[in-house]
Amino acid sequence: MKHAKILTGTVKESQCGQRLDYTLAKMFPDYSRSQIKTWILAGLVWVNELVKVIPKTKMLGGECIKIQALIDEEPCWEAQAIPLNIVYEDEALLIINKPRNQVVHPGAGNTDGTMLNALLYYIPSIIAVPRAGIVHRLDKDTTGLIVVAKNVTAQTRLIESLQAHEITRKYEAIVIGTMTANGTVEQPIARHTIKRKQMVTHSLGKPAVTHYRIMEQFRAHTRLILCLETGRTHQIRVHMAHLNHPIVGDPLYGKRPRLSKYASKALNDVLCRFDRQALHSTFLRLYHPITSIPMEWYAPMPQDMVTLIAALKEDTKQLKESRYCL
Incomplete structure (x- = not known):
């Protein structure tokens, strides 16, 4: 079932020269650019009461917009x-440290037990906020910090900050293979044409940028800190796999754990038991949506990754000692 909703607004002078579909996606961040383009092509968008517009119509600034959204x-x-x-709460926002094995938003196959269900219980009034205030998402088995807005004003401003790259999100990950240099991955990401649960790097996909820096090197693994410029589905996981350094334990983009005759038995045991992507949202910095005060939070590594890192360190230590003895 669809229902009609009237959306209205005025194009900012700073949006002069922008395409209509891009402008409206910025004005109404609760709706995707593709959805807005569909409404334009269906004749459901008025610009200064003129309905004969196309997605690439250039804005001058000051136009009155009306959308009969379905x-x-x-x-x-x-x-x-x-x-x-x-981790933090005030009248405008929540910062939550998400555990593994929790879906953020209900979807096919996950209709309950999600963070959204929990938010509706904790703050019943948040039902009036789109997506129960959820500003961005983490994958089911990615742990760490996530932002939730408690009202529409806060959510709109946080989404605008996210789109303007004013929110800093840093992740820690353990990847397969020894990386030797810091770098940046700039590879567009699209949905896989056959495996619909997976994403791939593709020239026709949406722009995606991931910066990575080496924190620690092990015998055959690397610990990274990663910073996102964009927030595409599975972005870090896809980009690391693109570099042929998939994240340890990743069931979609990684390699099945194999015993190594060079690794210690303790490390092989830990790797075989590690059943999720070793990815943690560890740091978050943003400007408060109401006060504009800069704020930041840090979430310590979950125990399963602490155990994995300890095993990797011990294995590397044993390698160095064996070489020293030689």
Whole structure:
């Protein structure tokens, strides 16, 4: 079922020269650019009461916009008493340290037990905020910091900050192979044409930029700190696989764990038991959506990654000692 919703707004002078579809995606961040383009082509968008416009129509600034949006009705999600590890909370936002094995937003095959269900129980009024205030997402088995807005104003400003690259998100990861230099991956990402749950680097995909820096090198693995410029689905996982250094334990883009005759038994045991991508959202910096005060948070490494790093360090230590003895 779809229902009609009237959206109105005025194009900013600073948006002069921009395409109509791009401008509207910035004005109404709750809707994707492709959805807005569909409305334009369907004749559901008015610019200064003129309906004969196309997606690439250039804006001058000051235009009055009206959209008769056709929107899928949101399912009625259930509030559930699921614990939330709240790192920070005030009247405008929540910072949550997400555990592994938790989906952020309900979807096919995951209709409950999600962070959204937990938010509806913890703050019933957040049902009035699109996506229950969720500003960005983490994959089911990626741990760490995530931002939630408690009202529409805060959510809109945080989404604008995210799009303007004003929110810093840093991740730690353990990847397969020994990397020798810091770098940046600039590879567009698109959905796989056959395996619909997977993403791939593709020239026709959406722009995606990931910066990475080496924190620690082991015998056959590397610990990285990564910073996102964009936030595409599975971005870090896809980009690391593109470099032929997939994240340890990644079930979609990684390699199945194999015993190495060169590694210690303790390390092989830990690697075989590690059943998720070794990826953690460790650092978050943003300007508060109401006060504009700069704020930052840090989430320590979860225990499974701590155990993995300890095993990698011990294995590397044994390698160095054996070489020294020789």
